[in-house]
Amino acid sequence: MSGRGPELPVEVRRLTIGHGGEPVQRELSFGVRRGEILVIMGDSGSGKSTLLRHMIGLDPPLGGDVYYAGEGFWAAEETRKEALRRRVGVLFQNAALWSSMTLEENVVVPLQASAGLAAGEAREIARLKLALVGLAGFEQHYPAEISGGMRKRAGLARAIALDPEILYFDEPSAGLDPLTSRRLDGLIRELRDSLGTTVILVTHELESIFALGDSAVFLDAERRTMIAQGSPQELRDGDEPKVRAFLGGGRR
Amino acid sequence: MIDTAATGESRVAVSRGEDGAVRVRLSGRWQLGDGLPSTEPVRDALQGAPAAPLVFAAERLLEWDSTLVAFVHATASLARAAGSAVDTSALPQGARRLVSLALAVPPRLRPKAPEDDALSARVGRIALRAAGTAADALAFVGMTALSLRELVRGRARFRRVDLLRAGEASGVAALGIVALINFLIGAVLAFVGAVQLQPFGASIYVADLVAIAVTRELGPLMTGIVMAGRTGASFAAVLGTMTLNEEVDALRTASLRPGEFLVTPRLLATVVMLPALVAYADLMGLMGGMLVGVSMLHLGPLEYVRQTQNALSLRHLWIGLAKAPAFGAVVALTGCYYGLRCQRTAAAVGEAATRAVVVGIVLVVMVDALATVLLHVTGL
Numbered sequence: 307m308s309g310r311g312p313e314l315p316v317e318v319r320r321l322t323i324g325h326g327g328e329p330v331q332r333e334l335s336f337g338v339r340r341g342e343i344l345v346i347m348g349d350s351g352s353g354k355s356t357l358l359r360h361m362i363g364l365d366p367p368l369g370g371d372v373y374y375a376g377e378g379f380w381a382a383e384e385t386r387k388e389a390l391r392r393r394v395g396v397l398f399q400n401a402a403l404w405s406s407m408t409l410e411e412n413v414v415v416p417l418q419a420s421a422g423l424a425a426g427e428a429r430e431i432a433r434l435k436l437a438l439v440g441l442a443g444f445e446q447h448y449p450a451e452i453s454g455g456m457r458k459r460a461g462l463a464r465a466i467a468l469d470p471e472i473l474y475f476d477e478p479s480a481g482l483d484p485l486t487s488r489r490l491d492g493l494i495r496e497l498r499d500s501l502g503t504t505v506i507l508v509t510h511e512l513e514s515i516f517a518l519g520d521s522a523v524f525l526d527a528e529r530r531t532m533i534a535q536g537s538p539q540e541l542r543d544g545d546e547p548k549v550r551a552f553l554g555g556g557r558r
Numbered sequence: 559m560i561d562t563a564a565t566g567e568s569r570v571a572v573s574r575g576e577d578g579a580v581r582v583r584l585s586g587r588w589q590l591g592d593g594l595p596s597t598e599p600v601r602d603a604l605q606g607a608p609a610a611p612l613v614f615a616a617e618r619l620l621e622w623d624s625t626l627v628a629f630v631h632a633t634a635s636l637a638r639a640a641g642s643a644v645d646t647s648a649l650p651q652g653a654r655r656l657v658s659l660a661l662a663v664p665p666r667l668r669p670k671a672p673e674d675d676a677l678s679a680r681v682g683r684i685a686l687r688a689a690g691t692a693a694d695a696l697a698f699v700g701m702t703a704l705s706l707r708e709l710v711r712g713r714a715r716f717r718r719v720d721l722l723r724a725g726e727a728s729g730v731a732a733l734g735i736v737a738l739i740n741f742l743i744g745a746v747l748a749f750v751g752a753v754q755l756q757p758f759g760a761s762i763y764v765a766d767l768v769a770i771a772v773t774r775e776l777g778p779l780m781t782g783i784v785m786a787g788r789t790g791a792s793f794a795a796v797l798g799t800m801t802l803n804e805e806v807d808a809l810r811t812a813s814l815r816p817g818e819f820l821v822t823p824r825l826l827a828t829v830v831m832l833p834a835l836v837a838y839a840d841l842m843g844l845m846g847g848m849l850v851g852v853s854m855l856h857l858g859p860l861e862y863v864r865q866t867q868n869a870l871s872l873r874h875l876w877i878g879l880a881k882a883p884a885f886g887a888v889v890a891l892t893g894c895y896y897g898l899r900c901q902r903t904a905a906a907v908g909e910a911a912t913r914a915v916v917v918g919i920v921l922v923v924m925v926d927a928l929a930t931v932l933l934h935v936t937g938l
Contacts, residue, residue, distance in 0.1 A: 359807075362811055363810075363811070364807050364810060364811070388813045391810075391811060391812075391813050392813060394811065395811075396807075396808070396811045398804040398807065398808060399804065400803060400804065402803055402804035402805050402807065402808040403805070403808075404800075404805050404808070404809075405800075405803070405805065406719075406720070406723075407717075415717070415812065415814070416812035416813075416814075419715050419812060419813065419814050419819075420812055420813040420814070464808075464812075
């Protein structure tokens with residue numbers, strides 16, 4: 307599955323984000339290279355999650371566009387948008403599993419609904435995806451019956467159901483203990499390495515940022531724009547004081 | 559010393575020093591519940607000496623807690639506003655630190671501008687909100703109509719389990735309360751009718767009254783109202799929780815339309831189940847009426863049934879049953895609308911349920927009134 311797709315699967319150009327009224331961030335431009343893990347970080351209120359919602363096609367931005375392999379998402383027709391959404395998998399902050407369905411059904415529904423798979427085939431693939439995230443044997447459990455960490459992994463199984471080219475994570479370690487969160491980071495890296503998926507990660511967890519990030523952008527709530535871009539190590543040793551402080555640089 | 563002021567147990571003394579500074583001497587016991595001294599003397603002193611520094615001093619300060627800090631913070635804020643320097647160095651270290659913490663200007667928090675409280679502004683806000691809601695609700699109905707088109711074409715994507723569950727929630731599960739309410743309504747109608755008709759020896763017409771009122775109006779209406787409180791609220795709460803938990807967003811990223819996947823099964827279930835429920839409600843209402851007729855008016859059961867049969871032309875029954883799907887649609891759409899438009903906070907879910915009930919009941923009654931007027935005009 308590696309070696310597919312364009313050089314820049316996702317690119318954001320001059321994106322102004324917000325929910326109407328005053329923009330939260332202005333003129334954001336950055337791209338993600340194929341197979342890379344990009345970390346979006348910033349202080350609270352800087353609009354990280356809002357940016358994510360614009361990128362995964364949930365809320366329209368105030369200006370600019372998100373380009374999937376060079377194709378503008380928000381300028382596209384509705385049917386085209388659906389096709390573009392199919393290339394994307396999302397793990398929401400609280401996993402957002404459909405609580406009225408078993409774990410298996412949670413993975414089967416997108417397989418049947420968006421990819422039109424037959425029931426038997428969808429079930430087999432769902433079992434595989436659940437096994438990949440270490441949940442073999444939990445197919446018939448309901449989300450309420452398993453722990454927070456398992457729920458995140460089930461959410462990940464659902465996100466990778468359709469073999470997406472791009473995976474988004476909204477604060478994957480939120481609400482997890484350090485050990486579980488480290489395991490989840492390992493799983494994300496493992497999936498990237500084996501599936502060749504491009505990963506975009508919203509987080510402010512330092513450990514995850516350094517463990518996973520190939521590159522990173524930093525959103526500043528005060529200046530309302532992106533103030534740094536580069537690998538996490540570069541940013542830590544860079545000359546933007548706020549980013550250095552955020553990443554714990556200059557304390558050594 | 560040009561001015562002294564004391565409050566309570568003389569805890570505050572304000573004076574003007576030789577160097578021009580305003581001195582505030584704090585002493586005694588400062589504890590929560592003892593009340594806060596007034597800041598007036600300090601304000602007056604500061605006004606009398608523009609730009610003079612404000613110096614705090616502690617003298618025989620026994621015990622202190624937040625009361626002291628609150629007083630110092632209030633007076634120091636006054637001094638700041640007047641452009642005076644503030645010196646708290648003589649205060650206990652803990653108090654000094656708390657005051658400087660409270661006085662630190664937050665770097666970038668911009669408090670929300672206060673809302674214009676004028677009557678015209680309030681009326682304007684309500685009007686704008688109403689217009690926005692109306693447009694939004696219309697868009698929602700349009701979206702649902704598109705989902706229904708998919709349903710007619712046989713391409714609607716939703717889970718049959720959801721349809722069955724919604725059918726159960728808006729049908730079987732409501733049997734008990736629908737039976738109780740309608741039985742009692744039928745009994746009350748018969749009782750009220752009996753009181754009026756008995757003096758004329760026309761007790762037997764209670765059966766007519768109950769039969770027509772229950773089947774044509776009250777059976778459907780009461781059932782619609784019960785469903786708005788039961789099913790409408792539950793739809794709003796379930797969909798609101800799903801919105802809060804980003805489950806609705808997850809549907810959208812999986813290319814499933816919430817209108818199709820969540821609203822269609824609920825709408826379909828309620829529209830199909832409500833006529834059945836109303837037929838059951840009619841029966842219960844008639845039985846309630848009969849109980850009163852037989853036990854209080856001493857009418858024979860057979861006599862009552864025959865009179866009911868005579869009075870009850872199928873027309874009334876059909877009119878009542880025809881309203882049921884409309885009530886069902888109103889209840890399901892209101893519940894789903896408020897659920898899907900829920901903000902992503904826990905409090906918003908409760909609000910969504912409340913609104914679904916209130917608006918659902920109002921709309922059910924309005925639809926009923928509209929139907930009555932239309933039927934009157936067309937002479938049915």
